Amino acid sequence: MDKILEVKDLHVNFATYNGTVQAIRGVSFDLNAGETLAIVGESGSGKSITVRSILQLLAKNADIAKGSILYHGDDLLQKSEKGMDNIRGNKISMIFQDPMTSLDPTMPIGKQVAEPLLIHNNVSKKDAMARAEEVLRLVGIPNPKARMKDYPHQFSGGQRQRIVIAIAIVDYPEILIADEPTTALDVTVQAEIIDLLKELQQKIGTSIIFITHDLGVVAGIADRVAVMYAGKFVEYGSVNDIFYNPQHPYTWGLLDSMPTLDTSEANRLNSIPGTPPNLLNPPKGDAFAPRNKYAMEIDEEEQPPYFKVSKNHYAATWLLHPNAPKVDPPASIKKRFEKFKELGGSVK
Structure with missing residues (x-):
């Protein structure tokens, strides 16, 4: 299998009033095309910091002290902010834990799903909205054409998570990072989201990094852990x-x-x-x-x-x-x- 991502000897520190927190201490791993890698551990073990480092979405007091993150051999840590803007949401996308903090409560969901296409691709608004409708249907939102005009509060928790997934995959990214996407959901909806991610992986050919503290979830989705x-x-x-x-x-x-x-x-x-x-x-x-x-x-x-x-x-x-x-x-x-x-x- 082809390696598309290689993280080598990653060290991340955080400057605090009490001193330097050595949050990540020499993490190395790779991700192959089409596979799902799960990273598991207790809260505070460094799972989210590891994957946020890939997209350089760390807090201002963070310092990547050592290491490299190679995407097709290109070190993401050497890229400018503008260079990373071309990667985030386009080549590598991320699903966050709480959909209500990821969605804009003042914007219809159709516009939110279409937004990454308008930012990263030279497409018309009409084409972007058509693609947004297609992706909402793909993630299982009933009657997506009509519901594109609705706002986040008009959807259930499971549907909001599906909308967040739609935003993350609308550009058909090569790598999808899912940071505890099922934690806030009940067991039945968790299973539906896991099945959805596996189905989407087959349809769009993306590789997944799945972050969780729940080993039970891992068994149903991961290739490697x-x-x-x-x-x-x-x-x-x-x-x-x-x-x-x-x-x-x-x-x-x-x-x-x-x-x-x-x-x-x-x-x-x-x-x-x-x-x-x-x-x-x-x-x-x-x-x-x-x-x-x-x-x-x-x-x-x-x-x-x-x-x-x-x-x-x-x-x-x-x-x-x-x-x-x-x-x-x-x-x-x-x-x-x-x-x-x-x-x-x-x-x-």
């Missing part, structure tokens, strides 16, 4: 690797806190104890060590490198070192290992 903690990726691999052969204790914790059909009153969900570290003063060793019951002395002293689990599966945990003691993961994770074997995988 990157697990993020304290400004770093701690594990990444295929969706099967992460769900059925996870190796990092943080990934174990996230999966162990997910409800399943086996969850009952007698078999309650577990939670990850403690809180993420303060990135004003990042820990010397593994940032997850204080919350990790499997932590060793070396975790307090040195950050673990990425250990290769399989061809495209890596995890940054000292538990994968050849000299590390063998530990028993939670019972729910053991069940996933067994499922992985059934799927034809191998657990070493």
Whole structure:
């Protein structure tokens, strides 16, 4: 598969009254044509900052201290604001979490959907409005021709999210970044939006970066998954690797806190104890060590490198070192290992 985006050793700092927050600490990943990459982790892990860096949509106190973001080999961090205006919403587009903060309450939705075409393409207003109607129909808005004159408050929450998606895809971008687009929606509408994104991906051939804290959502849309903690990726691999052969204790914790059909009153969900570290003063060793019951002395002293689990599966945990003691993961994770074997995988 062709790589269309490569993020290399990205470091992002924020200047605050209390000091410098090291929000992103050496993130690297790539995105292939036509695939969906999910980035998961707790709130504050750096997911949104990572993707906002791609479009240079960071706060004024942010500083991209190190790294490169290559789009077809062209470093976006070296582009001017005018150069980025030609990328944003045209080549790379973004869906934000809350549709009501993304939509203008004073403007009919037809004009809002058509606006990116008028900005990025030399098209007439008539043609732009016709394309807006076509895209609204594509995302499932009933009777789009009539409803183009309506305002955001006249739509349901799920329909407003569909309109935001329509705005993001009206230019048929090569990359679509979805920043927790289902968080504010109920479970039924969440499933509809996920199905819509998968359908649109097939129809317009876009690649997707999907940001979420909900691993349950990831299973239904992702090809590959990157697990993020304290400004770093701690594990990444295929969706099967992460769900059925996870190796990092943080990934174990996230999966162990997910409800399943086996969850009952007698078999309650577990939670990850403690809180993420303060990135004003990042820990010397593994940032997850204080919350990790499997932590060793070396975790307090040195950050673990990425250990290769399989061809495209890596995890940054000292538990994968050849000299590390063998530990028993939670019972729910053991069940996933067994499922992985059934799927034809191998657990070493």
